[in-house]
Amino acid sequence: MGLVVLVVSMAVAVRIGVGAGWAEIGRAAGGRLGLPVVPLPRLLDSLIWDLRLPRVLLAALVGAALAVCGAVLQSVTRNSLADPYLLGVSSGASTGAVVVVVLGFAGSQLGITGGALIGALVAFGLLMLLLRRTGLDSSRIVLTGVVVGQLFAALTSLILLSSGDADSIRAVTNWLLGSLASARWTSVAVCAVVLAVGLLVVWLCSAALDGFAFGTDTASSLGVDVRTTRAVLLVTTSVLTAVAVAAVGAVGFVGLIIPHGVRFLVGPLHRRLLPMSAVVGAVFLVWTDALTRVVFAPLEVPVGVFTALIGVPLFLLVLRKRGEL
Amino acid sequence: MRIDVEDLSWGVPGKTIVRDVSLAVEPGETVGLIGPNGSGKSSLLRCVAGLRTPTGGRVLYDGVEIGSWPARDRARKLAFVEQTADTESDLRVAEVVMLGRTPHRSRWRGPDASDHEIVAAALERLDLTALADRPWKQLSGGERQRTHLARALAQRTAGLLLDEPTNHLDVRHQLELMELAGGTPQTVVVALHDLALAARYCDRLVLMHRGAVVANGHAADVLTAPLLREVFDVEAEIGRDDLGHLAVGYREPVRR
Numbered sequence: 001m002g003l004v005v006l007v008v009s010m011a012v013a014v015r016i017g018v019g020a021g022w023a024e025i026g027r028a029a030g031g032r033l034g035l036p037v038v039p040l041p042r043l044l045d046s047l048i049w050d051l052r053l054p055r056v057l058l059a060a061l062v063g064a065a066l067a068v069c070g071a072v073l074q075s076v077t078r079n080s081l082a083d084p085y086l087l088g089v090s091s092g093a094s095t096g097a098v099v100v101v102v103l104g105f106a107g108s109q110l111g112i113t114g115g116a117l118i119g120a121l122v123a124f125g126l127l128m129l130l131l132r133r134t135g136l137d138s139s140r141i142v143l144t145g146v147v148v149g150q151l152f153a154a155l156t157s158l159i160l161l162s163s164g165d166a167d168s169i170r171a172v173t174n175w176l177l178g179s180l181a182s183a184r185w186t187s188v189a190v191c192a193v194v195l196a197v198g199l200l201v202v203w204l205c206s207a208a209l210d211g212f213a214f215g216t217d218t219a220s221s222l223g224v225d226v227r228t229t230r231a232v233l234l235v236t237t238s239v240l241t242a243v244a245v246a247a248v249g250a251v252g253f254v255g256l257i258i259p260h261g262v263r264f265l266v267g268p269l270h271r272r273l274l275p276m277s278a279v280v281g282a283v284f285l286v287w288t289d290a291l292t293r294v295v296f297a298p299l300e301v302p303v304g305v306f307t308a309l310i311g312v313p314l315f316l317l318v319l320r321k322r323g324e325l
Numbered sequence: 326m327r328i329d330v331e332d333l334s335w336g337v338p339g340k341t342i343v344r345d346v347s348l349a350v351e352p353g354e355t356v357g358l359i360g361p362n363g364s365g366k367s368s369l370l371r372c373v374a375g376l377r378t379p380t381g382g383r384v385l386y387d388g389v390e391i392g393s394w395p396a397r398d399r400a401r402k403l404a405f406v407e408q409t410a411d412t413e414s415d416l417r418v419a420e421v422v423m424l425g426r427t428p429h430r431s432r433w434r435g436p437d438a439s440d441h442e443i444v445a446a447a448l449e450r451l452d453l454t455a456l457a458d459r460p461w462k463q464l465s466g467g468e469r470q471r472t473h474l475a476r477a478l479a480q481r482t483a484g485l486l487l488d489e490p491t492n493h494l495d496v497r498h499q500l501e502l503m504e505l506a507g508g509t510p511q512t513v514v515v516a517l518h519d520l521a522l523a524a525r526y527c528d529r530l531v532l533m534h535r536g537a538v539v540a541n542g543h544a545a546d547v548l549t550a551p552l553l554r555e556v557f558d559v560e561a562e563i564g565r566d567d568l569g570h571l572a573v574g575y576r577e578p579v580r581r
Contacts, residue, residue: 080413204432210420211427214410217376221407222480223400223428268414271435322413 006060009283013056013290014048024048055183059289059303060282061191062180062248063258065198065240067281070255071262071273072202072237075209076230080260080318081142084120084241085252088149092123093245094176095152095159101172102163113190117242123148124238135216178251178304180289187247194243199278201236205229206270213268251304253311254281260318326387326402326483326512327352328373333382335372342368344536345382350514352483355507357527358516359547361557365536366516367408370486373514374405386484400428403484404477408492408516411469412461419457421472422447425479447479450505452498466493474502487515491522520548524571532556544571 014025028048030037039045066084073082084090096119097112130144156176160169175182202209208229211219216226244251258281259273265280266272288310289303330348334341343365350356358366371377373384375391383390386402404425425447426440436444448454451471456464464472470493477485487506491499499522506513507526517523523530524544532540532547534556540547548571553561560576 078413207427207430207432210416211424213412213414213416213424214407214421215412217371217405217407218410220376220396221374221400221403221405222424223397225396263415267420268416269420 003279006279006283006286009286010056010060013059013286014052028053050185051183054185054188055180055289056286057188058183058191058247059180059285061188061195062244062251063254063281063283063285064278065191065195065244065281066251066254067258067262067277067284068195068199068202068255068274069237069240069244070257071259071270071277072209072233073255074259075212075270076233077141078212078215079139079141080322081256081315082145083253083255084237085250085255086142086149086315087123087127087145088147088152089120089123089127089145089238089241090245090250090252091149091152091156092126093117093120093242094250095119095156096122096242097246098156098159098172098176101168102159110190113243113246116246117239119152120238120242120245121235123152124234126151174300174302175249177302178249178307179300179302180248181300181302183248191243191247194239195278198236198240199274202233203271203274205233206274209233209270209274210268249302249304251285251307253307253315254285256318257307257311257314258284260314327385328403328484328512328514329385329388330369330373331382331385333369333372333379333384335368335377335379335381341380342536343372343379346533346536346538347382348531348538348541350512352512353510354529355513355515355527357523357530358514358533359518359520359523359530360533364533364556366533367488368536369533370405370488370514370516374403374486375399376405397428400480400482402482403486404480404482405486406470406473406477406488406490408488410473414461416461417457418453418459418461418464418468418472418475419444419448421461422453422475422479425476425481428480443481444475444479447475450478451475452501467495467498470494471498471502474505482511484512485509485514487513489516489518491517491519520553520573521571524548524573548573 024040024044025048027037027040028045031039031045032049070083073084073087074080093116096115096117100111100115127145127148131141134140160172208219208224211222211224220226259277262273262276262280266276288306292301292303292306328350330346333343333346335343346369358369360366368377372379375384375394383392385391391399422444423436423440426436426443430436430440448457451474453471453475456468470490474490490502494502503522503526506515515527529542530544530547531538532552539556540552548563550561550563553559559578562574564572566572
């Protein structure tokens with residue numbers, strides 16, 4: 001059911017803003033698949049195939065990856081506010097990616113992804129170092145994460161201002177806020193492979209993720225190898241976050257919003273929560289991106305701005321529910 | 326299952342919390358662990374459960390040292406119920422009890438029919454069948470405690486470690502729980518505050534003080550006025566109540 005919604009959403013999203021009907025989209029896709037269809041004019045064909053389609057696919061993949069990261073982090077940290085963006089991991093990935101861009105490897109998607117990955121892991125390492133006394137499931141994790149995020153945001157600005165010219169600063173800033181405008185097939189491919197592997201890895205840890213609900217001692221007494229499982233999960237979320245950030249920049253709050261909504265639908269058990277979060281996260285980002293294109297047209301507003309506009313009220317709602325506001 | 330603890334010590338930097346504890350628990354025995362707050366009961370249980378690595382000495386299950394056992398193998402031998410294990414998650418009672426099946430399940434498959442049967446039996450045994458679909462947040466303290474115990478039973482282990490399982494329980498459920506712990510063929514080590522309850526349901530009592538074992542034996546030999554004065558700093562009268570159970574009465578503490 002969820003997958004049908006996803007496919008339909010993507011199809012509609014491809015159509016929105018292209019100015020083409022279903023027939024044209026069908027012809028573009030059919031032509032590529034070698035079906036006997038009347039070919040489209042080159043410009044329209046390129047618009048659909050080289051710009052719109054990868055953009056929608058990338059939105060789906062990134063939405064899925066971030067939602068899964070949020071669900072995993074919320075379980076590992078036992079904190080319903082955990083999200084790669086709020087924990088500073090996305091900022092770390094941004095810094096890593098910007099360093100690679102400034103060093104002059106901007107053309108290579110793999111280079112940027114690698115830089116983002118190193119940045120994400122460094123941010124995670126720093127977070128764990130700062131929390132080593134109180135433990136990862138400390139209630140201070142979000143506060144500490146915000147501090148780590150601020151540090152990396154400052155580093156990113158410093159690197160940008162000290163090296164870039166005005167044009168590249170503008171481009172990178174737009175990307176930092178989370179923009180799908182630059183989606184290409186290479187990033188779609190990288191994202192698809194990493195998401196498939198990452199989702200499988202975390203899904204196989206479902207029982208452990210459920211077990212973390214009552215803390216590490218209970219999890220360990222249930223047969224979960226806490227240290228190894230945690231390391232596997234944190235590295236996997238770092239990789240997923242890094243790939244998402246390298247592809248579209250730091251889109252915030254998806255990892256916070258989606259798992260909360262999905263828990264209402266399918267309950268807190270991760271065997272169902274993780275795949276459902278992936279599907280709903282994908283649908284969510286496809287629609288948010290389509291909306292940003294339509295609402296602010298012809299202006300290109302980064303999708304991260306929009307997810308933040310939706311995410312911040314939800315963040316406050318969760319805080320309120322926990323009695324902290 | 327037989328549990329042996331040999332010269333076990335554990336502590337945090339600068340503070341030894343468990344000191345040279347040696348203890349043998351026979352198969353099927355129910356051993357009560359008593360002692361004041363901070364005497365090291367919980368820490369000892371965590372070491373025995375394999376959740377803490379001892380700084381000295383070792384723990385053996387059925388004669389085999391558990392030092393390098395994978396968590397999963399430990400969890401198939403021995404279940405552990407923490408004193409307070411709370412969650413923000415919206416798990417339901419039956420889902421919490423299903424967590425007990427974790428060490429027996431493959432990563433690839435969800436719970437199967439036999440898992441559901443075992444969970445249903447554990448719920449039944451703790452009088453929780455009617456609450457099976459209730460979310461954790463709506464449970465009382467006692468219901469949460471019983472859910473954890475059902476979860477430990479669903480783990481189907483030969484050994485069971487319980488840390489203050491009767492906290493939050495009303496009298497009826499305290500008695501039922503202790504009857505269950507004392508009556509099960511499992512080897513049970515249970516930390517308790519209520520001395521009379523410990524005396525009534527445990528085969529043997531182990532009295533801890535400042536991390537060390539100071540007495541180990543039958544209730545009548547462990548719960549003596551001099552020992553209770555030394556360990557708990559109270560003046561106690563030990564006698565029998567009208568039902569013939571060992572009873573402990575306390576005098577007003579002397580203000581110093």
